[in-house]
Amino acid sequence: MDPRITRLTDELFFIQRGWLNGNHLVFTGGPRTLIDTGYIRDAAETESLIAQCGLEIEQVELIVNTHAHCDHIGGNAEFQRRSGCKVALHMIERYFVDQRNDWATWWGYYRQDAAFFPTHYSLTDGEVLTLGEMNWLVLHTPGHAMGQIALYCLDTGWLVSADTLWGGDFGVLTTRVEGLDAPFRLRESLERLSRLKVQKILPGHGPILDDAPAAIQACLARVEAFIEDPRRMAQDQVRKILLYTVLMRGPLHREGLRDLLMASPWFPETAQMYFGGKMEAAFRENLDYLLERELLKLDDEERLLCTLPA
Ligand SMILES: [Fe+2]
Incomplete structure (x- = not known):
């Protein structure tokens, strides 16, 4: 198996990509689910990594996106077409995708390549997404993206933190699109995550993190410094x-x-x-x-x- 793949349970895999492609989770139980799909140019590589987890694209039943930035939704259009799967995002991100708004998704603002895709479900803060035996609490965590979510597993304490929290850093703050208060909203999102009992962080970029309190504190200090200067x-x-x-x-x-x-x-x-x-x-x-x-x-x-x- 590719060294970038970590098997978390019999049915759940974490795939660590680079910077242009966000990380993914692959769930091979029911419903067969992808969380985030990388950058559009690298969809073939994404497909081959997913296949190594035992899932063919045609078998995918659900795509969940943590947010609609190009490094997280790049495989959506093609994978949805081939599998006929449903696509779920936070209601705000879904709204902008449905509106074909390439500014709110940053694609037009930063001149990034991406393709629009059909959507089917709106996720809201506080709802629970059940994948097999695992129950994932949906947390709205704005700051980096208006409709970004984190997923917190109520059974294991694992946190899919997307671009709100990486090892010592987080995703770009684009105040011109997200609002001048974006760092304040990121700070609130991080404070919210700090109140959870997190056993393991599965970030949007970079490796799995085992010391959640330290990772959250490092990001809080960084966003404080940004607010200061x-x-x-x-x-x-x-x-x-x-x-x-x-x-x-x-x-x-x-x-x-x-x-x-x-x-x-x-x-x-x-x-x-x-x-x-x-x-x-x-x-x-x-x-x-x-x-x-x-x-x-x-x-x-x-x-x-x-x-x-x-
Ligand atoms: Fe992002």
């Missing part, structure tokens, strides 16, 4: 989206990346909001940061490559 929050946004852009579009010459950013909806207004309107300086300083830390590097043709796994 919004420019730090914006640097984090620019750096992460730069990395995602190179993962999606790379390898790219520095000028090519610069032109993509300047022509995007998100970069000029982020520079206006947080970097005193100094677009060139904001581009240079954040790109240099990523090069210094070797999250980006230059190939033989002086093109930028991202060193993180996709």
Whole structure:
């Protein structure tokens, strides 16, 4: 079996992907369920990982998405078409998908590839999703995405935390789309998670975390720092989206990346909001940061490559 797959029970598997693809859960009991489906470009790889858990795409009965960002819904359109499965999201994310709103989903705002898909169920805070013997409490955890959910297993204490909580970090805060109070809502979501008895965190990116209190405290400290200094929050946004852009579009010459950013909806207004309107300086300083830390590097043709796994 691929080393990225962890068997959690006889019927439940966690698949750790990279940065362009969010992690997945695969449940092979009834109903046969996928939680999140990766990035659209890598759907074939996603399918092969799911098959290694003993589930063929045609057999899928239900897709649950933690939220509608492109790295979590990329397989939805194709997998739903082939399986005829139902698709469930929090009611807010479902609303935006049904409205074909590619701004609220960030796809248009950040110029990401994604395809709309049919939806069937609205999930609401406090309801319980039963997969086989396991009962998962749906928790609305906004901040990173308006309609993001976490799933807390009432039987095992496992938490599917999506992009609200990773090891020492969390998903981008896009205040222009999510609202200027996004860090406050993320803080509330994290505080809510801190009141649960969590045995194991199954995050949206990165490895499984066993020390839940420490992970939650680290994220709370980070969001506090962002509230204290919004420019730090914006640097984090620019750096992460730069990395995602190179993962999606790379390898790219520095000028090519610069032109993509300047022509995007998100970069000029982020520079206006947080970097005193100094677009060139904001581009240079954040790109240099990523090069210094070797999250980006230059190939033989002086093109930028991202060193993180996709
Ligand atoms: Fe996300």
